[in-house]
Amino acid sequence: MGIDPVYSDPARPNQNGRHERMHRDLKAACAKPSSFDLKAQQHSLNSFVKEYNHIRTHESLEVRTPADCHDFSNRPYPEKIPKYDYLSTMKVMKVCQNEAIRWKSYYWVYLTAALKGKYIGAEDQGNGI
Template sequence: MHLDMRYEVEDAGAADQVAQQRKLDTWRQEFNHVRPHEALGQRTPATVYRKSPQPYIGPRAPCYPAHATVRTACSSGRIRYRGRLVRVGQGFSGYVEGVATHDPRVLRRHPRGCRRSMGQGRVRAGY
């Protein structure tokens, strides 16, 4: 889907933002209501979509292990931990991260409250 959108909407371009939005709206309508999808048994997404009976209650609050230290990543994607700057990734700028360590050379990341779910990961301290 993303590659189709890129080729058919993004790469084709438009004169201005309003025209680009019109192209995207047309593409989305065709993608969801006209084009059959192999993964859906040649049905369209609009024919199989069902609204969830569970109401959306907003994002969950971050939940970190009790031993984790909570830090907020700066605009360059780094956190300060034990007097050192540690790179966690620019995508986490402004977001809270929980970090913990058992080995002073390796941090365990717990990005529970982030805008994108990256799961747990290891980051070398000092890099």
């Protein structure tokens, strides 16, 4: 699909400072303290999103709001991702409900919630990799 995930360690501002800063602001606005019930909490989250994206300017965006800078993609996103044909050298496995695969019948390897129920291809590269 041309979407590349960004891998960084959680709570490491030196790796992904903008994202960590957004989470800090979100916690300050909505989680400390949290609301009494789910409806109030959702209202608090919606207010934060509106302010963060449409009202508050960001220095990193040359004093503009994210909504001013965001361009919506015109690429179509399919409702269902087509099946992928893996190489014959790969072992095709289904990702379990626990978001992991069983490797060599006794190791559980966690992957991601995004792949739950999907098939993935793995290739033994030798030396345990």
